[in-house]
Structures are given as structure tokens and as C-alpha cells.
Amino acid sequence: MNRIALVAALSLAALPQSPALSKDTAGYQVKAADVLATEKALAGPEMRGRGSGTADEARAAAWVAAQFEKAGLSKAPGMAGYTQTAPLVRHTVAGIPTLTVGGAAVPGVSVLMTGGGRVGGKVGIMTDPAGAVPDADVIVYTGPADKLMQLRRVARGKTKLLLAAESDVTRRYLNMIGGKPQIRTTLEGAPERPSLAVAALPAEALARIAAGSEVTLDVPVATEKGVTTNAIGYLPGTDPKAGVILLSAHLDHLGVRPDGVVMPGANDDASGTVAVIELARSFAAMGPQKRGILFVAYGSEEIGGLGSTWFGERPPVPLSDLVANIEFEMIGAQDPKLPKGSLMMTGSERSNLFEMMKSQGALIAADPYPDQHFFERSDNYSLALKGIVAHTFSGWAVVPTYHQPTDTIENLDIDYMTNAIRSLIAPVRLLASGDFKPEWKAGGQPKP
Ligand SMILES: [Zn+2]
Known part of the structure; x- marks a missing residue:
């Protein structure tokens, strides 16, 4: 015993x-x-x-x-x-989300989740989903697609934006949430909490983003x-x-x-x-x-x-x-x-x-x-x-x-x-x- x-x-x-x-x-x-x-x-x-x-x-x-x-x-x-x-x-997307890298717009972004508004900063690259989350406002994740959702939980509070390559995982997720980004609904008067935006890009576009580059994601939102x-x-x-x-x-x-x-x-x-x-x-x-x-x-x-x-x-x-x-x-x-x-x-x-x-x-x-x-x-x-x-x-x-x-x-x-x-x-x-x-x-x- x-x-x-x-x-x-x-x-x-x-x-x-x-x-x-x-x-x-x-x-x-x-x-x-x-x-x-x-x-x-x-x-x-x-x-x-x-x-x-x-x-x-x-x-x-x-x-x-x-x-x-x-x-x-x-x-x-x-x-x-x-x-x-x-x-x-309640927040709803009120326009087309835009992603820029080094000031230039990158087409083909699909936003999976967002707190709304503008987030961004310098890029850190992460390949191993079990590794340490880089100290960066934006993380470009290049590891296995099926670990993305797991990584999202770990990264919350440590970074502002998680970018990954479009995959069956991201497509399925988007499909499940109705093709529109998920935006947090909050209790009125609730303190602002750091939110994590997650977006997918065509793999070629993702591969072109270098560590240290400046990335911003803009998602116009309306509230009701x-x-x-x-x-x-x-x-x-x-x-x-x-x-x-x-x-x-x-x-x-x-x-x-x-x-x-x-x-x-x-x-x-x-x-x-x-x-x-x-x-x-x-x-x-x-x-x-x-x-x-x-x-x-x-x-x-x-x-x-x-x-x-x-x-x-x-x-x-x-x-x-x-x-x-x-x-x-x-x-x-x-x-x-x-x-x-x-x-x-x-x-x-x-x-x-x-x-x-x-x-x-x-x-x-x-x-x-x-x-x-x-x-x-x-x-x-x-x-x-x-x-x-x-x-x-x-x-x-x-x-x-x-x-x-x-x-x-x-x-x-x-x-x-x-x-x-x-x-x-x-x-x-x-x-x-x-x-x-x-x-x-x-x-x-x-x-x-
Ligand atoms: Zn449930």
C-alpha cells in the first residue's frame, strides 16, 4: 500500500x-x-x-x-x-484583417482568433512546440501543424500574435468557428486581459518572414x-x-x-x-x-x-x-x-x-x-x-x-x-x- x-x-x-x-x-x-x-x-x-x-x-x-x-x-x-x-x-469583425511585414501588406492571411484591433512587434521563430516560447511579441511557428492548438494554450500571455502555416488543422478550425475569426466576448466592465491573436498564412508567405522583422495584424472590430x-x-x-x-x-x-x-x-x-x-x-x-x-x-x-x-x-x-x-x-x-x-x-x-x-x-x-x-x-x-x-x-x-x-x-x-x-x-x-x-x-x- x-x-x-x-x-x-x-x-x-x-x-x-x-x-x-x-x-x-x-x-x-x-x-x-x-x-x-x-x-x-x-x-x-x-x-x-x-x-x-x-x-x-x-x-x-x-x-x-x-x-x-x-x-x-x-x-x-x-x-x-x-x-x-x-x-x-460582444465583438464582431467589422472589416478585412490586414497583415504587414516590414510595412508591406502580405495577402492571404486568415485570422483564427483575435482580441480585435492592432497587435504586433518583432518576430521570434519557434519550431519545437514543446520548446521554450521565444521572448517576442510575434511568434512564427514552423513546427508540426497538429501541435498548433496546444501551442496556443502555452503561448497565451507570453506573446501577442501567433502565426502559422495554413494547414488542415487551421482550415478545420476556421470551418468549425464558421469561417470568421473568433473574438472574445467579455463581461461588461471586466478588466482588460492580454489576448492572443492566431492567424494562418500560406506556407510560402510564412517562410519569408525572418526573425526580428516587424509584423502587425489589424482586425477592425465593432462592439455590441x-x-x-x-x-x-x-x-x-x-x-x-x-x-x-x-x-x-x-x-x-x-x-x-x-x-x-x-x-x-x-x-x-x-x-x-x-x-x-x-x-x-x-x-x-x-x-x-x-x-x-x-x-x-x-x-x-x-x-x-x-x-x-x-x-x-x-x-x-x-x-x-x-x-x-x-x-x-x-x-x-x-x-x-x-x-x-x-x-x-x-x-x-x-x-x-x-x-x-x-x-x-x-x-x-x-x-x-x-x-x-x-x-x-x-x-x-x-x-x-x-x-x-x-x-x-x-x-x-x-x-x-x-x-x-x-x-x-x-x-x-x-x-x-x-x-x-x-x-x-x-x-x-x-x-x-x-x-x-x-x-x-x-x-x-x-x-x-
Ligand atoms: Zn463545451
Whole structure:
């Protein structure tokens, strides 16, 4: 037995037992038919893919809010209703992007993403995607095309403009985003963050750009105001000092692509929203626990976690009251690497929540992809950085239908979802009963 397993076994022995389910707690049963009905409501044609910050997203949020109200949840403290809206600033390309090298225009540039306006500076050349990012405002990347998107993540914040040769990778990406550059939508009043522009050039043109030359990219943009919507329901606790549990998912998806294709997002993340709604119904039927429970479906996750950021800045209860957050993200299909029936829990080794929930029958398993850093890549992370024990539960993080038009209800495993959600009721109930306080293990809490 290694040290981690030993610690796990010890903390397991000290765990309290779940209060026995009494008759009045059996008022609601999570059933496959309801899971499917909610999926149909969220991922069916009427919601048009719940595009971030669109009227479709607002309709989906209103629908989720209505389910919270119907289930018998209260409005969250200080809220006038079951939705919270956040003002957005949307940017659109308002002209033809131009690229100049040494003052001369270079034709054939296609911009994949941009913060808008003018960026540029001196060029550094990068060939090895795993190497150090050169200290330069503009990076000309000449390495393997399939590593470009990975490099983009590494380069963010270290350079302003990433130029690469046109390839199947860049063409596919452009096609996926509708042939127009991706521009970040921001929360109104959000501090300016450094953005990274990425553009592709014909290989011959790229090869002619020498290290040290001056490059500028101009992308004219226009701005318009928008709004995103979170749906929030609350089950007040009996002991205001015992804290609050946050159960969350994101209700938005990619909406309708510019080519007219609807992206249903049945798994991403209608499935997580289903989990939040089914748990809301279960706990509303049970009645108050010692701790309060917040049920939240965020808007605008797909364009940078905007709904959850807004919620984190204006939470209906002080963030310091939150004792745990479970985020549900794509629980509609099972990873073949996981034990049958299980969801994966990101960062399972970081806190004692995993052992507690597992001991109470939760169908969960450790994250089989620690090198992918999923713990850091979901909405739970911003809360974890603030010290709240926050994890994401997921079915198959690298599912083949990810961000594809094939992310449909037909490609979901409804029975798997139903059983997994059902298995979480007893553990969440113990969590809400207040006898167990989840804690980070030594070194488990992420540092900002
Ligand atoms: Zn997504």
C-alpha cells in the first residue's frame, strides 16, 4: 500500500455514515424517463443549441429556472427571481484583417482568433512546440501543424500574435468557428486581459518572414451589448452557520453555426444541467438539510466561463459560506477507461471528498487523464483557487462527439446518466447534513 492509499484508507475509516433515508425522503425518484424528457427540452430543436449569450440561452435559462421553481426550491438570498443576468460586450469583425511585414501588406492571411484591433512587434521563430516560447511579441511557428492548438494554450500571455502555416488543422478550425475569426466576448466592465491573436498564412508567405522583422495584424472590430443568464435555485439549510453546498453545470452550448448547423450539446452540457435539475427535484422533495444547497446552471461557459465568473463575483451567499462545489460537465457518455457505470472526478486525489462520496455509494472513479489537467480546465477551478473544495464530475471528457453536431440525444447513455445521478443522492445528502466537512489534503489545494 502506498502512502496515498494509506491516507485514503485512514480518512475513510473516520467517515460518518449517511443518515438513514426516511419515508419522507423517498418522495422523488430519479427516473430515466425524466432524464430523457429534460434532455429533449434542453437539447431538442426548440433550444437551437443554447448559444452562449443568445436569446436561445435566455430561453433555456428560463426553462431551467422554471424547473427549480416547480420543484419547490426557493429564490436564492437577495434574488428577485430564479435567474441572474450578466451584461456582456460582444465583438464582431467589422472589416478585412490586414497583415504587414516590414510595412508591406502580405495577402492571404486568415485570422483564427483575435482580441480585435492592432497587435504586433518583432518576430521570434519557434519550431519545437514543446520548446521554450521565444521572448517576442510575434511568434512564427514552423513546427508540426497538429501541435498548433496546444501551442496556443502555452503561448497565451507570453506573446501577442501567433502565426502559422495554413494547414488542415487551421482550415478545420476556421470551418468549425464558421469561417470568421473568433473574438472574445467579455463581461461588461471586466478588466482588460492580454489576448492572443492566431492567424494562418500560406506556407510560402510564412517562410519569408525572418526573425526580428516587424509584423502587425489589424482586425477592425465593432462592439455590441449582450446578456448572459444563470439559472439559480436554493434550498435553505436549517443551520445558517453550517455553510452551503453548490451543485452546478453550464446550460449554454455552441448554438447555431454560421453555416446553419445546430449544435445540440446534449452531452455538453445539457447532461450536467440534467444532473443539477434531478438533484434539485430530489432534495426539494426531501426538504431542508442542515446546510443550504445552491443549484446553479451557468450561461456562457463556452465563451470563457462568463456566467460562472459573474456568479463568483456576485454570489447570492458569501463565497466563504460555500463548503463544497460539485460541477457536472458532460456526464452523458461513459469513458471506456472508467469502471463500468462510473463518472470521473477531477482532482480526486486533492481532497477527502472523493473517499467520502465513494463510501456512500457514489458511482465515481479517479480521473484517468491527470496529464490533461481537467481539474484546472473547468468551472470548478476558479472556486478551488479561492479555497473552496470544488471538483468536476464528468463521464467522458474526451468523447468523440465533443463540440460536434453529433453531440445529440441519440448518442447519450440515458441509463448510465440516470444511475450515476441517483448514486449521488446519498453522498450529497451526507454532505448537506453537515456532519462531514470536505477538506483539501496536504498539497491538494491549488495556489493562484
Ligand atoms: Zn463545451
